[in-house]
Amino acid sequence: MRHFGPEDRLTRTEDMLSTELDQETVLMSIDAGAYYGLEGVARSIWESLATPLTFAVLVDRMVREYKVAPEICSADLERFLAEMEREGLLRVE
């Protein structure tokens, strides 16, 4: 499984175009012809990534917003961010 360090810097890739539909954010990669729908927590993570931030800051923000234990939040975030990275939505430095 992909692990993230607290100082890993997370940035949205510039490839994605996005729009809003009902309670959903829809992302489109013109180059890949791929589409993604983000709802709820996923949408809120995507919005947090509007300005680049570190993994530690993101965990902290989600822990406060969703009142979850840091270890659980951290593991869930790692899974989700790894998927975003695989799909080319996220750059990690």
Next chain:
Amino acid sequence: MSLNAYWAYGLSIHADLVCPELPLHPEANAAPDVEIRLLAPVASVSDTLEHGYFEVRPGVFQLAVPGVGQYRVEEGKRIFIEPLADASIDKVRLFLLGSSMGALLYQRGLFPLHGSAVETDWGAMIFVGAQGAGKSTLAAQFHRSGYRLLSDDVCAVAATPEGLRILPALAQFRLCADAYGRLGSAEGARFDVDKYVVPMGEGYCPDPVPLRAIHILSDHDAEAPKIEVLRGFDRVQRLLENLYRPHYMKGQETQAALMRLAGSIAQQITLLSVARRRDAAGIEGLVSSLELVWAEQFAAATAKESI
């Protein structure tokens, strides 16, 4: 230099070449929104564009077509054409009215869908689908049933203070050979590159029309057509999949506004998936099937609006 005044996509267009595909402007002296200039022929086309044959920069779009010529579209207002010396003028117009005009629509913040549109009692109906899905053929069948055509090939959707509108364009059909044979030959028809071109004449509507529904065409084997209203995420995906030359959107100044517009269209307009059999009977039957669906879907809403 002769000047030709046309009217398409709600724009007054002045061109120094003759474009029989475009409807004439009722007032030849109207100030132009768009100017099209045919420049002196060139010996070769650029091979240094970012994506090979095209390049998008804010306010400037460039296209290089081997064997035809190169095009430069500026700020949604000007198109310059440099043809190759031996290029056929029909092909030069094909890439002017297709790709270059598509890029111009993106620059102007209009949403170009790849499809055909007809005017109905309920508003404008657009038909989109993959290459060869039968968009023009179905529109031509509606035309034969007495409907006025709004557009063929590229449908421009605009957000106006009154709501979403389709801006009519192109006073002709481009039909593949078997559809042309089936629908019967028409006066003034000619063969152009790979399709039969049939002028619409009186069957064309030049005014903006409220957009009511977008139909995504596909094939299936069953005799009866299957028509379903799309919900959720699918709507915006299917809409974006049917953009005209989607690669021309990325890098435009209007890109973010166009994506918001995609969201509004998906939200406000009914999207229908339409699967039907691809034979003559299937196409004729589809006109009446769609008329029934529209009456069912939109009669109540229209009645409500008129109270």
